[in-house]
Amino acid sequence: MSSKYSESGVDIDAAGKAMKGISRLVKATWGKEVLSEVGNFGGLFALPAGYNEPVLVSSADGVGTKLKLAFMTGRHNTVGEDLVNHCVNDILVQGAEPLFFLDYFGCGRLEPGIVEAVVEGLARGCENNGCALIGGETAEMPGFYNEGEYDIAGCIVGIIEKEKVIDGKKIEPGDSVWAFPSSGLHTNGYSLARKIVFEDEKLGVDDEIPGTGGTVADLLLQVHRSYLPEIRSMREIVEIRGLAHITGGGLVDNIPRVLPEGCSVRIDRSSWDVPPLFEYFREKGGVDDREMHRVFNMGIGMVVIIPAGSNVLVEKGDYRWKPFLIGEITEGSGDVVLA
Amino acid sequence: MSSKYSESGVDIDAAGKAMKGISRLVKATWGKEVLSEVGNFGGLFALPAGYNEPVLVSSADGVGTKLKLAFMTGRHNTVGEDLVNHCVNDILVQGAEPLFFLDYFGCGRLEPGIVEAVVEGLARGCENNGCALIGGETAEMPGFYNEGEYDIAGCIVGIIEKEKVIDGKKIEPGDSVWAFPSSGLHTNGYSLARKIVFEDEKLGVDDEIPGTGGTVADLLLQVHRSYLPEIRSMREIVEIRGLAHITGGGLVDNIPRVLPEGCSVRIDRSSWDVPPLFEYFREKGGVDDREMHRVFNMGIGMVVIIPAGSNVLVEKGDYRWKPFLIGEITEGSGDVVLA
Numbered sequence: 221m222s223s224k225y226s227e228s229g230v231d232i233d234a235a236g237k238a239m240k241g242i243s244r245l246v247k248a249t250w251g252k253e254v255l256s257e258v259g260n261f262g263g264l265f266a267l268p269a270g271y272n273e274p275v276l277v278s279s280a281d282g283v284g285t286k287l288k289l290a291f292m293t294g295r296h297n298t299v300g301e302d303l304v305n306h307c308v309n310d311i312l313v314q315g316a317e318p319l320f321f322l323d324y325f326g327c328g329r330l331e332p333g334i335v336e337a338v339v340e341g342l343a344r345g346c347e348n349n350g351c352a353l354i355g356g357e358t359a360e361m362p363g364f365y366n367e368g369e370y371d372i373a374g375c376i377v378g379i380i381e382k383e384k385v386i387d388g389k390k391i392e393p394g395d396s397v398w399a400f401p402s403s404g405l406h407t408n409g410y411s412l413a414r415k416i417v418f419e420d421e422k423l424g425v426d427d428e429i430p431g432t433g434g435t436v437a438d439l440l441l442q443v444h445r446s447y448l449p450e451i452r453s454m455r456e457i458v459e460i461r462g463l464a465h466i467t468g469g470g471l472v473d474n475i476p477r478v479l480p481e482g483c484s485v486r487i488d489r490s491s492w493d494v495p496p497l498f499e500y501f502r503e504k505g506g507v508d509d510r511e512m513h514r515v516f517n518m519g520i521g522m523v524v525i526i527p528a529g530s531n532v533l534v535e536k537g538d539y540r541w542k543p544f545l546i547g548e549i550t551e552g553s554g555d556v557v558l559a
Numbered sequence: 560m561s562s563k564y565s566e567s568g569v570d571i572d573a574a575g576k577a578m579k580g581i582s583r584l585v586k587a588t589w590g591k592e593v594l595s596e597v598g599n600f601g602g603l604f605a606l607p608a609g610y611n612e613p614v615l616v617s618s619a620d621g622v623g624t625k626l627k628l629a630f631m632t633g634r635h636n637t638v639g640e641d642l643v644n645h646c647v648n649d650i651l652v653q654g655a656e657p658l659f660f661l662d663y664f665g666c667g668r669l670e671p672g673i674v675e676a677v678v679e680g681l682a683r684g685c686e687n688n689g690c691a692l693i694g695g696e697t698a699e700m701p702g703f704y705n706e707g708e709y710d711i712a713g714c715i716v717g718i719i720e721k722e723k724v725i726d727g728k729k730i731e732p733g734d735s736v737w738a739f740p741s742s743g744l745h746t747n748g749y750s751l752a753r754k755i756v757f758e759d760e761k762l763g764v765d766d767e768i769p770g771t772g773g774t775v776a777d778l779l780l781q782v783h784r785s786y787l788p789e790i791r792s793m794r795e796i797v798e799i800r801g802l803a804h805i806t807g808g809g810l811v812d813n814i815p816r817v818l819p820e821g822c823s824v825r826i827d828r829s830s831w832d833v834p835p836l837f838e839y840f841r842e843k844g845g846v847d848d849r850e851m852h853r854v855f856n857m858g859i860g861m862v863v864i865i866p867a868g869s870n871v872l873v874e875k876g877d878y879r880w881k882p883f884l885i886g887e888i889t890e891g892s893g894d895v896v897l898a
Binding site: 323 | 595602610615616617619621661700710714804
């Protein structure tokens with residue numbers, strides 16, 4: 221029987237088939253708090269007990285044009301992890317532990333293999349962060365996206381005791397600014413990076429980026445790191461007064477988001493080696509220094525502000541990636557000075 | 560000073576300007592539970608007190624190709640309301656009251672006027688449903704979307720006492736099936752509807768759809784209804800055993816999502832008048848009857864299942880749109896019989 225609806229470009233049965241393959245991956249992320257089944261209208265999550273004044277912390281985000289690298293390489297199974305880790309970091313800056321995640325996948329025509337690969341990445345990211353992938357929407361929208369392309373967005377909900385919210389209010393001049401290294405671009409600066417790599421330098425995805433020892437595909441698809449275990453560990457040994465997730469806007473725009481009135485920050489650029497990938501973009505793109513620090517993370521994924529007296533304690537933490545001291549809080553009005 | 564980043568198609572300052580216009584609209588939806596500020600990494604929402612075993616109910620969704628109507632008409636200020644109401648209904652079927660909402664807006668190039676119009680709709684929808692618009696992401700992705708086009712997605716989080724979750728488990732043969740009328744297509748069937756209206760019938764957005772008394776633009780942009788006040792009112796007077804939000808898949812696919820084992824449903828098609836808009840699609844599209852009921856809502860936006868003995872009580876509720884009896888639960892294995 222022909223279906224008028226599929227002639228118009230939407231295949232309800234294909235959506236059903238894609239759902240089946242996804243459901244196993246999704247359920248692997250569920251703990252006992254998840255009370256619903258795949259296919260329910262809403263996802264049900266029992267609030268963990270033991271909070272006096274629980275505050276829900278939530279964030280929505282996308283992956284940006286990093287997706288173009290997935291399209292070009294056919295590697296669709298990591299962008300979901302990028303998305304989850306990005307969202308985990310966004311609520312982590314206020315101290316929250318993730319509870320659950322929902323995703324949106326929009327495309328012109330559903331290709332079950334691609335949807336499954338994307339969900340594989342989402343599920344891996346959720347599992348690694350102890351977060352339930354509780355719901356999502358897969359939308360087939362003929363004429364909206366180029367053939368074989370899609371967009372994804374996600375929403376995370378976490379929780380924290382009200383009195384433990386990290387809001388930057390205790391930050392004061394003299395505090396130390398530490399950084400955790402990023403794995404590469406994370407999910408920002410891709411429009412400029414792609415212009416330089418593909419349009420100006422005319423590299424292919426399997427070409428090496430000169431000076432880096434890695435290929436375009438490998439370096440530009442490096443997974444956005446989640447700093448959840450690092451911050452958990454650090455928090456046990458020192459007082460964390462402020463956190464900034466270095467995303468769009470870089471160090472320059474993101475650190476001021478957590479500074480209280482009367483504070484600026486001085487970053488000592490000699491305190492870390494900017495990875496060769498960023499130096500390549502600086503040189504080939506002719507990008508000036510201030511803009512480099514606004515478009516790219518320059519090798520820093522998460523910034524942590526602690527009392528200066530705690531510096532000696534920081535290294536006692538259990539980290540996959542070692543933090544390094546990059547500067548200090550000064551008196552001022554929300555400026556980021558790159559010294 | 561020229562900006563390399565804006566040459567590559569992304570304008571960070573334009574995003575900043577758009578944010579400013581949005582912030583006023585967003586804040587109007589906030590109650591005292593919202594502890595964060597616009598621009599924080601995550602949105603903070605204090606959990607309401609008074610729950611013994613609180614369950615969070617969440618859902619993510621999009622608007623689908625109804626967006627094309629917004630693009631064609633330049634009316635961008637209602638699709639956000641569609642999105643919020645759709646999400647409110649999705650968690651309402653499990654009995655949840657909405658707490659907060661987050662949105663994702665993806666486009667090729669940010670046009671502040673359009674973003675603001677979309678957020679105006681989101682904010683109106685949130686305000687009408689007593690839901691805080693607590694966060695969102697506005698993504699500028701050159702080359703992803705056609706000029707002047709965008710996609711939007713949303714995520715809602717609501718709450719309900721665990722013992723009050725509506726899960727359909729108490730539904731039994733003999734129960735009555737009631738329906739609340741939809742306002743039109745809501746957010747489903749647009750790919751087929753657009754094919755019939757624009758490709759086959761070659762109507763313009765300002766043309767009247769024959770037999771309906773309304774224009775293409777007005778009828779196809781009718782706002783998706785939220786049934787939150789209706790279900791609140793009905794729930795005070797009768798036991799609601801199951802709810803189904805009639806979205807993609809229509810009555811045929813959505814009612815079975817809440818039926819327990821051993822139950823089917825018989826829908827008496829003579830019990831309501833299918834609105835002329837749907838009859839127009841049936842006739843002009845040559846769509847068969849079963850498919851009509853899978854692609855379109857056929858004039859029904861929300862289905863409510865209650866004990867048959869409560870039928871006389873239903874009309875005592877306070878509704879904007881009167882519910883009508885459309886069928887009953889029968890013994891069976893999850894079928895929807897259109898009698």
